[in-house]
Amino acid sequence: MTTTSTRLGELVDRFGGQLIGSPDITVIGIAPLSDADHHSITFLSNSKLRHQASSTRAAALILTESDYAQVSQDYAGACIIAPNPYVYFARAAQYFASLVAIPPALGIHPTAWVSPHAVVAATASIGPHVSIDAEAVVGEDVVIKAGTVIGRGVSIGDNTLLHGNVSVYDHCIIGAQCIIHSGAVIGADGFGFANERGQWIKIPQTGRVVIGDRVEIGANTSIDRGALADTVIENGVILDNQIQIGHNCHIGENTAMAGCVGVAGSAKIGKNCTFGGAAMVLGHLTIVDNVHISSASMVSRSILEPGQYTGFYPLAKNADWEKSAAIVRNLSGLREKIRQLEKTIKTLTEKSS
Template sequence: MGVSLADLAAITGSELRGDPDLAITGVGTLAGAGVGQITFLSNSKYRKYLEATKASAVIVGAADADACPVAALVAADPYVAYAKVAQRLAPAARAPGVHPSAVVDPGATLGSGVTVGPGCVVGAGAVIGDDSWLVANVTVLERVQIGKRVIVHPGAVIGADGFGIAQDAGRWIKVPQLGTVLVGDDCEIGANTTIDRGALEDTVLEEGVKLDNLIMVAHNVHIGAHTVVAGCVGIAGSTRIGKRCLIAGASGISGHLNIADDVMIMAMSMVTSDIHQAGQYASGLPLDSLANWRRNGARFRHLDELAKRVKALEKKSDKD
């Protein structure tokens, strides 16, 4: 069984060093892979395991090729090559079709090759594109449109009402949420992530957007193509995020902002203003011992006063 090393070289565009007919049956880590398995070396931190690997083959960069004690695939980017090899050797175990426990409204449209897993709910007028996969217990509400080859992980909710309320004489009344959600091709949406429908226009994920778990995408948000958002991020209403951005975990982005293309936001950042330029941004404070943190945090509450005192000293000093 397995796949020949030659086939894996072809799939990945790698240079093959070793027996082209070697049958590879699975993948493993550099330290843990055994006979019949292929592994990879991408992070130099793991180079120490290369010499003693028990794998039958290793995907390496050119710099490590000579040091590889077994057959090798020499790739421009070993991690990308590994991803393609793993996709070939360990394809996702899913069969197209609607699980009997799923509830798909008769007015929904499913493309060819779609899988709707157990416990999923798909509302009226929803469209799920070809080869997309709702894994389990996913809720896709009415009129949501999902592109092709999209994966939605368990517990995700797409198209719930946005948080639209208006204050009428001391009570909050509901503003109907009449837009929907458009999810582009090749997006992936993590477990228990929620994407609200637009208020009047639509919430949009362009193609290739990858959302991790427990992310909140509010109404009318627009996320550009190939942007990646890590877990626990909240994006407030009507914010527009550019293409190819990287938003690290647990960041919060206020509403009605514009974030440029190619912006990278570090973990736990608070974004409250537009970002006009590509680049790396951060906020938050690094961890410290509780005792130090208490001392410094107390000073922060008087930082403005401290700055004024420094200014006063400078004035006095200038006069001397």
């Protein structure tokens, strides 16, 4: 891989921060505190790791002002003081990656099939064995990698990247500056069936998936199209690998979900929420803005107040679980009764003695 050195002064010019040390020091990339050497810049985002920062061999260190006051007593390298070192690291990492990135080849690969009734921008890059159906619109600087299938009437916004073997079903909309990773399926039929005397009758799924700008969707994640209305993923949402979003869901702006989260149909989730890995959300629920769900938690009711929520419970037969849940709900009251009984017993014991 080609490496390109960068002056610390250039990083500060681009991303701000207060540089303590020479602006002419050059670095070739970012490394962890424990692995960094005199060619690297590193960062301290967790004050618990100050001891590692103090002994790092990095040429430069990104950290907060309060951490600098402690670490600088032992660390002799250059420092960039920033209010949020982790964000600074993210932006610097993007910059370093851009220095060595190989630009995609513009145009349509000879093995790709593009309908004569599709519109593909001249600045787009269409990889091998890609299929683009009629009435699809592919924007400026879009990159679509090998084996991806773009359905009829799909719209893809400018500067969006679709990795290999993504499937985008008919009439779905993907915004600008999105990243969709391999194996993702956008717009498959939602799980909609009616039961007639034990036979499942399929309900046609005629809605779309509408994805906003700056959305990232992980590998093998599936987002189902709506039954009648659309499934909506708002701007800035990030979805990890192997997530299932059911039909007619609405995911609010800047919400983040870790791997294997499942959201059942028609759930409405607000803005700036987070979901730990394997969290589950039942269908037709409402979750307001700024709700944070712990890993493996089951959301079985609407959440109408912001905050952190956690729910773990051992598997049991449903009837037994409901009885146990009722007991758990009453534990607070039972505890108070026990405390009163203890006081009464203590009083009676003292009187008798």
